[in-house]
Amino acid sequence: MNLSPDQIIFWQYGFFKLNATILYTWGLMCVLVVGSILVTRKLSLEIQRTRWQNLLEIIVTGIEKQIEEVGLTHPRKYIGFLGTLFLFVAMASLFTIVPGYEPPTGSLSTTAALALCVFVAVPLFGIEAGGLGEYLEEYVKPTVIMLPFNIIGEFSRTLALAARLFGNMMSGTMILAILLTITPYLLPIAMSVLGLLTGMVQAYIFSILATVYIAAATRASKPKPESDATPAK
């Protein structure tokens, strides 16, 4: 039994390899990008518009609103990064209804990659917003004693991000696979529905946590929100 789609390797040449994670990621990217191109190719600027355009508008404005609610005053600057995080994770979960599909987020490599992206993006956005000095100053607040704890916190939360998403997605797939061998028919369907819900919740948690980290880094005047205070599964 494979714990991760990384272990399904289609092609390998030394260090380079093509596994299921990368392949399914490309598939998801294709679906997202081609779908967006198809819908936005003929956008209506009038009151009347297509259903697909309406759907995308709801999704985009919903994401924008969520980012704004967390406390980022210019959501459009961050929507590219945060919105893509959410959409990618959500789509990865959603496609679990397709038989034979393995979610790329069920691979610790993918979740680690996403967490690393957040890990790099948070200081970048923070420095862009308030300058390097102000960003670094956050680490010695309220006292210098807090500096190591802050640094540890920075790493640990990245690890938590990666592990949380991986654990949830992997467990969902694993439970489904185990259940299929024990009780076929009804129970796997119920578990599949539950897995969809879990996947959506995870997508929301992952992106909202990233938003909270960025918000905390960009607003130096405000106390840093505790990452562990946010509800996480």
Next chain:
Amino acid sequence: MLIDWFTVIAQIVNFLILVWLLKRFLYKPILNAIDTREKKIAKELADADLKKAEALKERDEFQHKNEEFDRHRATLMSKVTQEAQTERQRLLEEAREAADTLSAKRHAALLSDAHTLNQTLRQRTQQEVFSIARKALTDLAAASLEERMTGVFIRRLYELDEQVKKNLGETFKTASAPALLHSAFDLPEPQRAAIQKALNETFSADISLRFETAPHLVSGIELSANGQKIAWSISDYLAALGKSVDELLKEKDKAEAEAQAKPEAAPKST
């Protein structure tokens, strides 16, 4: 080992590419479309507000004009009403005056008619009475009546006041023409002589007399000279009768006029 570092690097690259692609093909066009639409809606709303404001302004203007028109109309109406009232008053006054004039004329005409009728009645009565009396007296008139009349005339002559006697005597004496003696009938000679004698005795003078017949006297004798007159005739009595009848009628007219004036005056006082 759960983490495959090549996959991690590949996934980071994949994710960054996806971010760029979605920014390019999803977020930017969708957000631009939303912005454009919102601007359009805002513009349309602003236009609508402007139009509404204009409409309100026009409505206010119209209302104002309407009010002015109403006021003007009311002023004209009141003016016209007042004029009509004045005209009505004037016409009523004219009509009343005309009615008063007519009424007065009619009253005068009625009075005149009544007067004429009275006159006629009086004359007719007089004539009737006279004719009856004349007829009766004519039927009775005979030598004996003429004699009685002559007797009465003579007695009157003797019964005259001293002053009157004196005056008449003077008149007769100084008269150039002979005194006239009118009688209804031609007096027979003995009576003429008796009258002559009585005259002569009364005035102690020789008075020349001329006898004439005057049927209007009905029955009686009248002596006149130089404007002075002494007479006794039924005509006199009849005249006296006529006079008393006239007075009676006049009193009656007066009473009627007063009776009419009272009910007319009564409604005016209320």
